[in-house]
Amino acid sequence: MKKVLVANRGEIALRIMRTLKRLNIQSVAVYSDVDSDAPFVKFADEAYCLGEATPSESYLNMDKILKIALQTNTDGIHPAYGFLSENAVFAEKVAEAGIKFIGPSIKAINVMGDKLDAKQAVKAFDVPMVPGTDEAITDIAEGKSIAESIGYPILIKASAGGGGKGMRVVENSAEFESQFDRAVSEAISSFGNGAVFIEKFVQQPKHIEIQIIADQHGNVLHLNERECSIQRRHQKVVEEAPSPVVDQELRERMGQAAINVAKSCDYEGVGTVEFLLDKDKNFYFLEMNTRLQVEHPVTEMITGLDLVEEQIKVARGEALSYTQEEVQLKGHAIEIRVYAEDPMNDFLPDLGTLVHYKRPVGLGIRVDDGYEQGMKIPLNYDPMIAKLIVYGETREEAIEKTIQAIDDYEIAGFSTTMGFCRFAINHPEFRNGNFTINFVGDHFKPEMLRTPVESNIAEMTYGVFNELKNNASPKKVLDEYSAWKQNR
Template sequence: MASIKKVLIANRGEIAVRVIRTCKERGIKTVSVYSTPDKMAPHVLAADESYHIGEAASAESYLRMDKLIEVCKESGADAVHPGYGFLSENAKFANLCEENGINFMGPTAYAIEMMGDKTKARELMAKTDVPFPPGTESAMDDVEAAKKIAKEIGYPVLIKAAAGGGGKGMRIVHDEKNFENSVKAARSEARSAFGDDRVFVEKYLEEPRHIEFQIFADKHGNVVHLFERECSVQRRHQKVIEEAPSAVLTDELRERMGKAACTVAKSCNYVGAGTVEFLVDKHLHFYFLEMNTRLQVEHPVTELITGLDLVSLQIDVAEGKELPFKQDDIKKNGHAIECRIYAEDPANNFLPSTGTLHRHRIPAGPGIRVDAGIEEGQDVSIHYDPMISKLCAYAKDRERAIERMLRALDEYEISGVRTTIPFCSYTLNHEKFREGKYDTHFVPNYFTPEKISDFTDIKLAAIVSSVLRLRNQQHKSNSKPSGDLVEESIWWKNRKATL
């Protein structure tokens, strides 16, 4: 297959900037697309060419397949990188690219369809030796029959949407009397979110940990894994903090899970970057959860511990090249942690906090990486995911990585919106996280808004006290406060309003 000359990034924000950077390093031209409110966004300014594709609503811009294909033809882009979200796991879009002679930098439409439908994926896993939680293999047609299965496997159980993800169309059911109502609620939410109301039942595991394996496959039948990421700190079934490697896996368990992840990829003739997600119970038994047929938000932690550029590998695979290594060649070194910095209010159930970033000063220093998709003075829009950036810390071991991340969180300066920074600091300081003894129930078990308030009030009081002390010193010397000091005081006044 010919070398890729120009890539259209069918996405926005930090992932679009991330892809553009690697393309530039490889001498590949880039094309960005943007909606009306994104016209001055970093991904637009970073690309070689940029095209307006519609209004703010995703359905009128980033989800417009016809418009994206049109821009490919107009710009001469011979490949599309879908990023994550939007059309990244849309089989129809992958097919449309192929029909128009455009290289889709992802798996085949068949693999997307098989793994995007959780019931089809479960049916496929039933033909392999990959374990998955007890439950219905297919979507439920008969509620009474499903209720019988739920009783057999034992409560609590999960009602889950067959299509989509992100915690939508999901209900935990603790007893039989709530089963039917939970099915109705899950179906309604799934229909609204995905246009597909099919749901299935599976056993709800005790003290589950969410551990995923990054896999890569080329077009020559080679499949490898790039080790695991622990993603158990979540709110609303969505990740906030990830780390690699996991603190709980033994070398023997890591090897078994890695092999299972590769088996999942081979079962659907997978090509490209993908992530196989597992649940691990308190007894360290693991079960297949789902496969995400794209690059993950948290891929930087894998890059940090392996030294690999996953976007560059995606380009290689899309060009038809063989993977440049075998499984035994891939080594993990050190420890990496990612904190997703969202414009959300942790004290108010993590609800989005939109507005203008009056101040956005990112941390720096050894072992710190920040992938940001928005700059100071720009707005966090109600129309898209409220992520401001991904903050990563890398060190030679887990303890040092935690301390480095805490230092970076302390340095991070944001005002204008509430953020998840205080929550991330609270979590990394928590003894259960420090000990690596946490699961997907960390937020409901250990976090309350009051603890965030106590944590931030102590920090804020110390900083305000320091500012006032400096002011008093300047007053005694009969000098005017410096401009920097005034600005700092104003900023902390703003920050207090947003914490």
């Protein structure tokens, strides 16, 4: 494999290209017009504009991407995550064009892309599942009857869903009909598929996921777990590895269950099997993500593996070069997602211009980002600015180093999730490991971020933004900002 097209943008495109460069594989970038000056475009060996910023005209346009791949004699296409990464139609078109799709088989994408099909597939492999239906529910009366037999609260979930869309918690029979209709409507709107099913709602669970890797020779391994319970809107914002509540015995059982899920669909490449873990340490299969995960760096930090390199090796037909016993688990890693969102306004996007940007540096600190100072954050895409990943010999060390790295990370121009992430990892429930996916609802209120230092930072950010907007000299404003920071 001599040339790979990265069918994505931002921090993940740049992160993949860095591994390609280290492996002496040429990289091809594709980009929308608003990303023309992005770091990933400049870093690539070749770069081609797809069209307008609208995803359907750019990063979701299969035909344009394939045309560029063929014109550039590309050997492989890496879809990263989001956009076309779990699109079986795209994977099939790539294969038909004689290009290697750097990801799992079309069968695996199809099976695991539908939650009902996934439940059917893993049924024969003794994988624990949440009590519920394994077929779509179309009749409200039938659904009510099933909900009564399972016992409230229950969860109505879109079969083709993800990211919390098409998901409704139902507390009692009186709510069932309205919540059912909402779940179906949202599923149709988001996925073009209104199929929903019912599961028992596991209260106060933790969200634990297992990284797996499989080659084309029948070898399947797990690379330990990640703790992903700090979420807003059912989407992760803080991840760590390993989990503070998973011991070796539980790790082995969950790891074997994840391997069985991979075997159920003849998986190849890297993937993630997600589980819910209840207060009694019972775990239940949730779903499988047939792609690289946003939070993959924490696994890389504790295992010493480059998961993108592993994807490339599997795509080239190489066998795994290590056994399960040789997979390391050393130290502790934490990742925070830096979003252009306002935690004091229900985490709504707060886009703008990155008027000041300085990354933290130090031993064990890694920043995967896709922006530079002066760039605008486009409204067309996910508002993630960067991922801050920190490694420590112990969990306590990793927490303290992450807090320091957050304090050293300078971003001005809009609100970010960094203040919330600092609050979260410094919270007693996080430190003792007892937090669940309900952390935000149970422990966070916007006014908790209104500390004197954070208020000063917010005031400074607003002042810098307005001075620049009023045509003040950027150098003068940022010099003043630096002086302010030194004396805060």
